[in-house]
Amino acid sequence: MKTLLVPYYEHPAERPDAWDAVVAAAPRLYGVVLNPADGPGTAPDPAFAAVAERLRAAGVRVLGYADTDYARRPHSAVVHDLLRHRDWYGADGAFLDQVSAEPGALPHYRRLTVAARAAGARTLVLNHGVHPDPGYAQLAELLVTFEGPWDTYRDLVLPLWTAAHPPERFCHLIYAAPPNARAAAAVHCLVPGTGAHPWGTLPHALEPAR
Numbered sequence: 001m002k003t004l005l006v007p008y009y010e011h012p013a014e015r016p017d018a019w020d021a022v023v024a025a026a027p028r029l030y031g032v033v034l035n036p037a038d039g040p041g042t043a044p045d046p047a048f049a050a051v052a053e054r055l056r057a058a059g060v061r062v063l064g065y066a067d068t069d070y071a072r073r074p075h076s077a078v079v080h081d082l083l084r085h086r087d088w089y090g091a092d093g094a095f096l097d098q099v100s101a102e103p104g105a106l107p108h109y110r111r112l113t114v115a116a117r118a119a120g121a122r123t124l125v126l127n128h129g130v131h132p133d134p135g136y137a138q139l140a141e142l143l144v145t146f147e148g149p150w151d152t153y154r155d156l157v158l159p160l161w162t163a164a165h166p167p168e169r170f171c172h173l174i175y176a177a178p179p180n181a182r183a184a185a186a187v188h189c190l191v192p193g194t195g196a197h198p199w200g201t202l203p204h205a206l207e208p209a210r
């Protein structure tokens with residue numbers, strides 16, 4: 001089962017061995033979030049284009065990162081990012097970050113969902129970081145319902161509405177996690193990283209055996 005969603009935010013030219021490990025893990029990957037510059041950047045990055053091509057050749061979903069700033073970022077700016085990910089990196093999916101969990105923002109995200117599909121996103125991931133209003137489950141293939149440190153994750157309580165959906169519809173992104181940590185979600189990523197940039201470390205599952 002493809003269980004790992006990898007948000008690895010390091011430049012391929014600076015960490016080629018780590019990216020080799022990500023590509024080699026293709027059979028286990030739900031997808032990889034491509035994030036050259038808090039989005040696609042202002043111009044194509046050849047190193048990211050090359051690693052995206054390798055991922056696609058290995059059968060891995062390439063998810064273009066776009067920040068939505070909890071529905072505050074203009075619709076057009078988010079769509080512009082998704083189109084650049086498609087045109088520059090061949091992204092076949094979208095990872096929308098900082099997604100509101102509130103029911104009042106659902107119309108905004110419905111519009112973004114339609115636009116993302118029109119931009120070629122066959123897989124849509126919404127990163128709320130918390131459990132959102134149940135209505136969001138109708139919009140995307142995958143909801144990130146936890147993003148945070150392991151110490152907080154240990155006390156996570158799953159709301160009852162999640163039981164009405166298959167477990168592979170939910171993802172937990174956990175940092176500052178010990179090597180033996182386990183996630184409750186079918187799709188997940190547990191990394192040792194801490195601080196302001198935890199997603200600059202590989203998941204424990206992809207680290208070489210010692």
